[in-house]
Amino acid sequence: xxxxxxxxxxxxxxxxxxxxxxxxxxxxxxxxxxxxxxxxxxxxxxxxxxxxxxxxxxxxxxxxxxxxxxxxxxxxxxxxxxxxxxxxxxxxxxxxxxxxxxxxxxxxxxxxxxxxxxxxxxxxxxxxxxxxxxxxxxxxxxxxxxxxxxxxxxxxxxxxxxxxxxxxxxxxxxxxxxxxxxxxxxxxxxxxxxxxxxxxxxxxxxxxxxxxxxxxxxxxxxxxxxxxxxxxxxxxxxxxxxxxxxxxxxxxxxxxxxxxxxxxxxxxxxxxxxxxxxxxxxxxxxxxxxxxxxxxxxxxxxxxxxxxxxxxxxxxxxxxxxxxxxxxxxxxxxxxxxxxxxxxxxxxxxxxxxxxxxxxxxxxxxxxxxxxxxxxxxxxxxxxxxxxxxxxxxxxxxxxxxxxxxxxxxxxxxxxxxxxxxxxxxxxxxxxxxxxxxxxxxxxxxxxxxxxxxxxxxx
Numbered sequence: 001x002x003x004x005x006x007x008x009x010x011x012x013x014x015x016x017x018x019x020x021x022x023x024x025x026x027x028x029x030x031x032x033x034x035x036x037x038x039x040x041x042x043x044x045x046x047x048x049x050x051x052x053x054x055x056x057x058x059x060x061x062x063x064x065x066x067x068x069x070x071x072x073x074x075x076x077x078x079x080x081x082x083x084x085x086x087x088x089x090x091x092x093x094x095x096x097x098x099x100x101x102x103x104x105x106x107x108x109x110x111x112x113x114x115x116x117x118x119x120x121x122x123x124x125x126x127x128x129x130x131x132x133x134x135x136x137x138x139x140x141x142x143x144x145x146x147x148x149x150x151x152x153x154x155x156x157x158x159x160x161x162x163x164x165x166x167x168x169x170x171x172x173x174x175x176x177x178x179x180x181x182x183x184x185x186x187x188x189x190x191x192x193x194x195x196x197x198x199x200x201x202x203x204x205x206x207x208x209x210x211x212x213x214x215x216x217x218x219x220x221x222x223x224x225x226x227x228x229x230x231x232x233x234x235x236x237x238x239x240x241x242x243x244x245x246x247x248x249x250x251x252x253x254x255x256x257x258x259x260x261x262x263x264x265x266x267x268x269x270x271x272x273x274x275x276x277x278x279x280x281x282x283x284x285x286x287x288x289x290x291x292x293x294x295x296x297x298x299x300x301x302x303x304x305x306x307x308x309x310x311x312x313x314x315x316x317x318x319x320x321x322x323x324x325x326x327x328x329x330x331x332x333x334x335x336x337x338x339x340x341x342x343x344x345x346x347x348x349x350x351x352x353x354x355x356x357x358x359x360x361x362x363x364x365x366x367x368x369x370x371x372x373x374x375x376x377x378x379x380x381x382x383x384x385x386x387x388x389x390x391x392x393x394x395x396x397x398x399x400x401x402x403x404x405x406x407x408x409x410x411x412x413x414x415x416x417x418x419x420x421x422x423x424x425x426x427x428x429x430x431x432x433x434x435x436x437x438x439x440x441x442x443x444x445x446x447x448x449x450x451x452x453x454x455x456x457x458x459x
Contacts, residue, residue, distance in 0.1 A: 004068075005088075008062070008090070021049075022048075032044060032084065032085045034079070034081060038400075039080070041085050042087035043085065046091070047093060051096045053179065053211070056094075056097075057177045058177070060173050061176070061177035062090075064175060064176045064450065067452065069090070070208075074142065075117070075143050076146075079340050079418045080418050080422065082204070084422055094143070095143065098120075100112050108217070109213055109214060110214045111185075112211070113212075114143060114148070114209050114210060115144075117142065118134070118140075118143070119140045126219055130219055131218065133156050134154050136152045137155075139154070145212075149201070149202065150203060152417050153373065156251055156252060157373055158252065158253045158373065164201065167196055167200050167213070169213035170183060172199060173208040174207045174208075175452055182196040203454060205453050205457055206447040207447060208453075220251070220285040222285065223314075224284060224310070225281060225283040226282045226310045227279060227323075228297065228305040229307045230276070232304075233277060233354040234355070235304035235305070236279075239305065240375070241350075242302070246299065250296070252281065253280070254375075255371065256371045259368065260327050263330035263334055263369055264326050266333070268323075273307075280305075294310070331384055338384050339396055342418040343404055343416070345379065349412070356406045360406070361399070363399075366383060368383050378416035383400055383403075408427075413431060414427045414430075437459070440459070
């Protein structure tokens, strides 16, 4: 093993600048995992921080020659263990490939390297009157490459969709070091199989994304927000269904349950009534958002809202959104550790998902707060527990699994935007079924016959 490690270091050094290679075990250990709980992580043999496509190709050729696994990483803000190292692997951190190569207002595209931070791109295109909609909650730190790897979503998905809908083309370094381009930079294109979509959400298991062509939209008007308080999650979900059934197109439609509301109140003293069982936030970035908020407010009242508060301007809107932005931070104060699920169900089954999660919390005697991208049915149950308590840790893991089972029973999926990684790999098999799993493994074999790309993830 020592001979292999020495050979690996020597071969990598032959094609990389000294600053791109980290071999100090104390430093490489800090790259071992992302932000997921209950996910095993190994010890990397080396960390590489390339700045060019050629350097990535050199890493993959070396890995193929020596049969060494490669774990690609972005900012490691993921919540499924998809970026966790395996023993003896090369961690390929793409954070130094952080250039915005092009912004075209005419073609409405941006061409970027994988290490570009989501918020940096959003602000850069905003200067051209353009808008990149996908906005994960970690948008100030997460990278576009990581967003592509996990097919990230965000608060705006209800109107604008997720990352997959904005990736037009990719440059990808394959397992053997070859460079492949997929997709296009045109508004249309249906030539051949859609390999671009295949890479989006593949969690680094098929190739290393080194460049992306992203679709942009015209920058919308500033959104206005409405907050509605409900006496139950069921009445809030009835209002959500009515909003969508009537054809409204909110730019944001978010829900917080009573546990989350109380945690936010405790942290930030926001003054939400203790009687509030569910808080619904709706936003519009239409030409006349005031009229849209009025219509949605009337629907909320008709479905049992006890109070409806529309914002009058952008500043008030930000104040109303503060509660939602604080949700995870507030829940993290309740216990030493959290597990964040992201089960997505049909909107029509959202109330069943919330009520079922509450029943799971009671069954396992745990605190589980839930917030949701309610407009698209993507729920985030957050299991709060003491990881120093073995029994409570066991109950937390069992409750997590039961919530995923509930999501599948309701016609949903085990992950809407966080990915599978290590955390949900056994559940992926259940969702896909034996035929689907066999075909997906066949695709993996085609792109990565040696099994060196992010091994142990997904399957």
